[in-house]
Amino acid sequence: MNSPNFWTEAFIRGGGGGMLGDFVNSSVTRGGDGITQYLTGQGPGEVISATGDVAQWLGGLPGGKDKVNGKTFAQHVKAWVPGSSLWYTKAATDRLIFDNIQAMIDPNYRQSFNRYEKRMKKDFGQTFWWAPGDGLPQRAPNMVTLGR
Structure with missing residues (x-):
């Protein structure tokens, strides 16, 4: 924590830079939106995103993107379901609903x-107390390390 690099990375990865900070590390935000959606705003950005989804469904986008596979389809469903990113229900909805959807349609879901x-x-040095693909948690959360 004594180096400027630590604080720069913490600012970018921790969300201090907002959506623009996401673009420093990637061409898309953590939500999967590109710079076009960011610059145009919420309404037009969603229309652009939906148009891209439809084009992908119809045979792939120009520039090499493939048709939608099982994993991508599960991500699209998750992105368009209201309430799927609420912090207090995210773990449960991810494990009980969206992981099961992906497992049903993606033959490579385990990988x-x-x-x-x-x-x-x-x-991030992070492990899961309720791992992706597990129906129920294998253990309780480790509350001892939460305060560190």
């Missing part, structure tokens, strides 16, 4: 969940 867990461990 996808494993890659996600490895990425969260590598990038």
Whole structure:
């Protein structure tokens, strides 16, 4: 915590930079929106996003994007369901609803969940008390480390 790099990264990754901070690390926000949706605002941005979804469904987008696969379809469903990102219900809706949708339509769902867990461990040192794809938590949350 003594280095300026730590505080710069904390500002960008921690949300202090807002949506513009997301664009420093990626061409999309954490919500998956691109710069076009950000610049045009909420209403037109959603229309642009929906148009892209429809184009992808109809055979892929120009520039190499493939048709929608099981994982992508599950992400689209999750993005358009109201209330799916509420912080107090997110873990339950992700594990009980959206993981099951992905498991039903994506033949490679287990590999996808494993890659996600490895990425969260590598990038943030985070493990899951209720892992992706699990019907119920395997253990209770570790409350001892929450205050650190």
